[in-house]
Amino acid sequence: MTEILRTEGLKKSFGSLEVLKGIDLSVRKGEVVSIIGPSGGGKSTFLRCLNLLETPTAGEIYFKGEKAPRSGREITLYRRKLGMVFQSFNVFPNMTVLENITLTPTLELKVPKSEAEEEARSLLSRVGLLDKAEEYPRKLSGGQKQRLSIVRALAMHPEVMLFDEPTSALDPEMVKEVLNVIGDLAAGGMTTLIVTHEMAFAKNISDRVLFICDGVIKEQGSPERIFNAPIEPETQRFLSMVL
Amino acid sequence: MKILAILKKYYMVFLKGLGGTLWISVLVVLAGTLLGILVALMHMGRIKPLRWITDAFVEVIRGTPVLLQLYFFWLILPKIIPVELTDTACILIALIVNASAYISEIIRAGIGAVDVGQWEAARSLGLSESNVMKRVILPQAVKNILPALGNEFISTVKGTSLASVFFVGELMTSYRTVQSATFLALQSLTIVGIIYFVLNFILSKLLRILERRLMVSD
Ligand SMILES: Nc1ncnc2c1ncn2[C@@H]1O[C@H](COP(=O)(O)OP(=O)(O)OP(=O)(O)O)[C@@H](O)[C@H]1O
Numbered sequence: 001m002t003e004i005l006r007t008e009g010l011k012k013s014f015g016s017l018e019v020l021k022g023i024d025l026s027v028r029k030g031e032v033v034s035i036i037g038p039s040g041g042g043k044s045t046f047l048r049c050l051n052l053l054e055t056p057t058a059g060e061i062y063f064k065g066e067k068a069p070r071s072g073r074e075i076t077l078y079r080r081k082l083g084m085v086f087q088s089f090n091v092f093p094n095m096t097v098l099e100n101i102t103l104t105p106t107l108e109l110k111v112p113k114s115e116a117e118e119e120a121r122s123l124l125s126r127v128g129l130l131d132k133a134e135e136y137p138r139k140l141s142g143g144q145k146q147r148l149s150i151v152r153a154l155a156m157h158p159e160v161m162l163f164d165e166p167t168s169a170l171d172p173e174m175v176k177e178v179l180n181v182i183g184d185l186a187a188g189g190m191t192t193l194i195v196t197h198e199m200a201f202a203k204n205i206s207d208r209v210l211f212i213c214d215g216v217i218k219e220q221g222s223p224e225r226i227f228n229a230p231i232e233p234e235t236q237r238f239l240s241m242v243l
Numbered sequence: 244m245k246i247l248a249i250l251k252k253y254y255m256v257f258l259k260g261l262g263g264t265l266w267i268s269v270l271v272v273l274a275g276t277l278l279g280i281l282v283a284l285m286h287m288g289r290i291k292p293l294r295w296i297t298d299a300f301v302e303v304i305r306g307t308p309v310l311l312q313l314y315f316f317w318l319i320l321p322k323i324i325p326v327e328l329t330d331t332a333c334i335l336i337a338l339i340v341n342a343s344a345y346i347s348e349i350i351r352a353g354i355g356a357v358d359v360g361q362w363e364a365a366r367s368l369g370l371s372e373s374n375v376m377k378r379v380i381l382p383q384a385v386k387n388i389l390p391a392l393g394n395e396f397i398s399t400v401k402g403t404s405l406a407s408v409f410f411v412g413e414l415m416t417s418y419r420t421v422q423s424a425t426f427l428a429l430q431s432l433t434i435v436g437i438i439y440f441v442l443n444f445i446l447s448k449l450l451r452i453l454e455r456r457l458m459v460s461d
Pocket residue numbers: 014017019037038039040041042043044045046
């Protein structure tokens with residue numbers, strides 16, 4: 001039951017627009033947390049603050065009890081502890097599938113090339129992409145690109161995975177193959193925060209569901225409680241629209 | 244017929260002019276690219292005063308005629324630089340400075356055209372800022388930059404003609420030389436015009452091929 005990630009009074013403004021209005025959250029090691037909520041509520045901004053793609057305006061982030069850095073080289077080191085998967089895949093088009101995965105481990109962790117490639121191949125076979133190792137991403141479907149972006153993050157051995165609507169840009173027939181990979185990861189004990197509109201999936205894999213709306217966690221609880229007996233009117237309205 | 248006669252007698256002058264135009268253009272684009280990279284880095288960097296200075300520099304160069312800039316450098320460089328400078332050196336420096344402003348904008352636009360998601364993904368993996376740039380962004384930006392740089396080369400070839408005002412050895416100066424020796428302005432001009440055209444025609448065809456190569460690898 002050890003805590004791995006915690007935020008205290010996390011705030012973020014863009015100019016005069018306050019997007020996050022004070023988020024307090026504690027995530028246990030191995031916990032799977034789904035984040036749901038209406039568009040513009042600040043879900044993406046929250047995830048992006050967690051790995052410092054956005055600089056919080058106020059508040060603190062603690063990773064294993066240690067304050068997240070504010071500037072410089074420490075940010076680069078800090079980000080390696082968290083893997084991030086984006087809605088738009090963001091695989092590197094100028095590299096092969098294999099190079100996408102080995103780039104950062106070889107450059108930044110000084111893993112020998114052969115070793116990095118061996119691990120990359122075993123990651124690829126885990127997600128059914130081994131036969132694509134030498135291809136360029138333009139030859140991949142959306143679902144394959146997203147699976148690649150997941151194993152690319154895993155190659156850095158992160159302790160937490162952040163997913164921001166990983167299936168929202170996918171054709172319906174590809175959603176499942178990506179959700180399966182994420183589900184396997186979560187079941188394997190990876191601490192996971194996932195923003196998703198796949199309510200059935202969230203219900204299945206989550207230990208906890210957060211409803212984020214207007215820059216705050218309006219409501220949170222077990223998936224059964226949130227989906228079957230939401231208390232806050234905003235949560236009820238949101239769920240009645242998406243379910 | 245007069246054209247052939249001129250060519251027969253003065254072809255060496257035209258060839259020398261062509262050679263001059265070529266080496267000046269190559270030098271200007273190469274040096275202009277190096278300087279342009281520096282300007283682009285300062286322009287995009289975090290240091291505010293450098294950003295203002297480079298911004299003003301680019302605006303001034305783009306907002307004033309090249310010929311005026313040539314005159315300006317030709318007049319001012321000998322005054323501020325202690326060593327003896329030839330006219331050719333002054334004009335070269337002016338052309339390089341001019342090209343660097345345009346090329347820095349080409350580089351900036353090329354980098355700006357890379358999807359922001361690429362920056363974010365690279366950073367989120369824990370790549371250092373310099374590796375994000377070197378390994379992820381620049382290789383993609385080069386595909387945007389190279390074709391535009393080729394166009395810049397072609398406009399530099401044409402731009403060097405202004406150097407003839409200062410009798411720097413290039414094609415347009417060849418025209419002036421032959422014209423004043425033969426008093427056959429129209430014929431000399433036609434010859435030089437054809438050389439420019441053929442040169443740039445070949446260059447732009449080469450560019451097209453290069454562009455297609457780049458497209459294929461994407
Ligand atoms: N870089 C930015 N600059 C200015 N405003 C921003 C920026 N990023 C996000 N915002 C604003 O912050 C608010 C919250 O955005 P965010 O992307 O976090 O919402 P979200 O909950 O992820 O929504 P969605 O479900 O549509 O993805 C929005 O009003 C958005 O316009």
